Amino acid sequence: MFIDEVKIHVKAGDGGNGCVSFRREKFVPRGGPDGGDGGNGGNIIFRVDRNLRTLLDFHYRQHFRAQRGAHGKGKQMAGKGGKDLIIRVPPGTAVKDTQTGEVLADLVEDGQSQILALGGKGGRGNARFATSTRQAPGWAEKGTEGKEKTLHLELKLIADVGLVGLPNVGKSTLLSKLSAAHPKIADYPFTTLEPTLGIVPVGKFDSFVMADIPGLIEGAHQGRGLGLRFLRHIERTKILLFLIDSTSEQPEEDLHSLRKELGLFHSTLPQKPSLVALTKIDLLPRNSGPSPVNNEQEAEELAISSVTGEGVEELKLTLAQMLTEAVNQ
Numbered sequence: 001m002f003i004d005e006v007k008i009h010v011k012a013g014d015g016g017n018g019c020v021s022f023r024r025e026k027f028v029p030r031g032g033p034d035g036g037d038g039g040n041g042g043n044i045i046f047r048v049d050r051n052l053r054t055l056l057d058f059h060y061r062q063h064f065r066a067q068r069g070a071h072g073k074g075k076q077m078a079g080k081g082g083k084d085l086i087i088r089v090p091p092g093t094a095v096k097d098t099q100t101g102e103v104l105a106d107l108v109e110d111g112q113s114q115i116l117a118l119g120g121k122g123g124r125g126n127a128r129f130a131t132s133t134r135q136a137p138g139w140a141e142k143g144t145e146g147k148e149k150t151l152h153l154e155l156k157l158i159a160d161v162g163l164v165g166l167p168n169v170g171k172s173t174l175l176s177k178l179s180a181a182h183p184k185i186a187d188y189p190f191t192t193l194e195p196t197l198g199i200v201p202v203g204k205f206d207s208f209v210m211a212d213i214p215g216l217i218e219g220a221h222q223g224r225g226l227g228l229r230f231l232r233h234i235e236r237t238k239i240l241l242f243l244i245d246s247t248s249e250q251p252e253e254d255l256h257s258l259r260k261e262l263g264l265f266h267s268t269l270p271q272k273p274s275l276v277a278l279t280k281i282d283l284l285p286r287n288s289g290p291s292p293v294n295n296e297q298e299a300e301e302l303a304i305s306s307v308t309g310e311g312v313e314e315l316k317l318t319l320a321q322m323l324t325e326a327v328n329q
Contacts, residue, residue: 004232009063010063010065012117013120014082014144016079016143017038017071018036019077020140034076036074036076039078041067041082042066042084044087046086046116050110067083069119072140076125089153091109098150108158116151119147124140160208162211165245169244179210208323238272239272242274246303273326279304279305279306
């Protein structure tokens, strides 16, 4: 099950209370105050774990609470601090405040950590309040409460190349041809119901990551089809690969529709480096090549067949070259 959006509730640990205590020893009948401080509460910490791929774990557990600090004791013994609670998330997780919509953390790199809720501060014991004129204070501070938040977690897959196309244009077939990924392939729309990542080898020592998302239709940015749920997964990609069915009656309109939906979802998406691949050329009549797509952004066009393999190697090498150029810019 692929889960890429969840809501959870977190509560940092409360601080322990300070202690009210006085020395009571055999030869010190009126000893001074010796109440210790309370321990600090544990923090809620989010940490990236590259071994995780989805937010599935949060589907079964939505409430998280860090350990509270222990109360102070006599003989100026401070309470033990509460343990931090570390919540592990996959790379590409954005954490938002559900009330304000503010992005509190954008967690991308493996091992990256961020405190999302601070633990409460431990209260001071009565020994802290003793002065020359107030030698026997009979009070202590209570610990403060740990921060409590309701958070919205949103996963955006991290890939180098994002496949963009209408339903049933051959995205999954191409991904299975280029990588070891095995997405579901069938001759009907919306075969792909969840994003799929594949590692595409280039030469002996290089590779890049390609993401296949469900096909887009007009109105995807408003939630039609499966678009709104999965469009976020191409936000982090370096290059967009537009797949256009070469047998379509209106390939130019298909490309225009895709660019329009991306722009309506996020204004920066159409500005990413892109490549256009005309698919299914094996279905065209013999001696008849695909019609060129009128591309206003002058992105390179390639003709491919994932079934016969024609043009696929050239496509892979072109993408690898574009990625190299993107990194060096």
